[in-house]
Amino acid sequence: MVKGFLSRVVPQGAFFRSLFQSAFTFSVSEDLLTSATFNFANPRHHVVGADCVSQTIPAREVKGLSDEEILALFTSGFFGGFVFRAESWVLNLLGARYLPARYTAFRPGPDAVIVRRASAIPNRSLLPVGSLLFNSFLLVDKHAKTEAETETLSSEKISSKTLAAGSEASSYVDYGFGSDEARFAGCHRIKVTRLAPADNGERADGGQVRIDLEHFRCNPQENKPSWAEKHQTLHYVYAKSLFANGMQALLAR
Template sequence: MSTTWMLPRRQFFRSLRQSHYTSPVSSEFLASSSFKFVNPRHHVVATDNVSQKFPAAEIAGLSDQEVLALFTSGFFSGFIFGFERWILRIGGYNLLPARYTGFQPDSQAATIWNRSKVPNTHLLPIGTCLFGSFSILDKDFAEPSDYSSSYVDYGFGSDEFIFAGCHRFQITRLPPNMDSESESGSKGKQPELQVQIQLQHFRCNPQRNVPSVAEYIERFHYVYAKALFANGFQSLLEREQSNRT
């Protein structure tokens, strides 16, 4: 088993330094089917987005699904999520089960309780529930030849409860930045391709049109989101580098 989940390594600290935390998320995310399942009454939401750009060469040979699977594995199976994972496994999921009115899971969906069962090569079927509280609500993969985004959505909480939300893990392969030629001073050299990884997030109170209870721990959420993102990034970059050696 990989040791990625055990200790913070160089890529983890690199991400903490280089990732950016902002409040807005994409309009596509807020108009998605996942948003409608989690927040069917369109109550007020709080949003945030952790993102990081890096050279596409660092994940050369990986499909979008493989990238998202590696990030998922690091996020949910890593050391940062460890305490929350333990709380959920001993019964904490009963306080916040993933359940949405009208949502129909895939017939192959199951509940995963062991971190070693979270694959790092592919994404699980829609409706799969991780540790009783995080359900895959949607996933979509872009064509390799275009510059659109691929994503997977993990809903948490319930539209029948006072707290719910959704994480979107997203990869976007960015078009060449032609300005990089003049900036580097290397005319005729192909600009370096970049990719962007994002952790988009919204949370709400599906029952009442008021801010969710999580707004009382906003500072903690900022630190936790950055650290979870860094754990996912570490899983992605370390796995790819180990495959090259």
């Protein structure tokens, strides 16, 4: 337990490696932009800003972990780590009033919970759909591949075409923010894709696993860019740092 706590709140080598090794792009999968989460947050399909931070690691680094455990560990570092700490305090105090996460067409599940403390974020399982984190992040959707599905994918090569199809070869969890009744809304999608080993000696090593943090934001009320587009540099630094904190929780577990 102590090791898991330190993997979130104290910068370690995995954090700094991720800062340098992760890639940042201004594109996300078509799967996210046609998802139920996208339609909840952006029902009028207004213009969006989007980006993705990703990192590919050897499968041996997450050996023994299911897709859901990978997503949960990353979530615990993303929302429960030192990078997000100040924001979580502010959102606990003011988020419900000034930046609530709610969508007109979305209905939370009966077992949804409210999380206000970082220590309450599970690191081995995902929260139920409809759960609310720090008043401002709503778990809208999730899909974690079963062990049988994972084994099937691991025994086959995943082509670039399949990867482009998004969740067909991936497990994911969507955390929505903002409201379709306000001028700001969007989603963070954490995605896990297991890449089958190549025939160049990689097969004995178990292949690779790609972690993506996909993000979109919009103005649901007016068909124009959201205010966040004016802060691209700050967003780049913050997104890379949040991603690195998630990777640290995953790799330094």
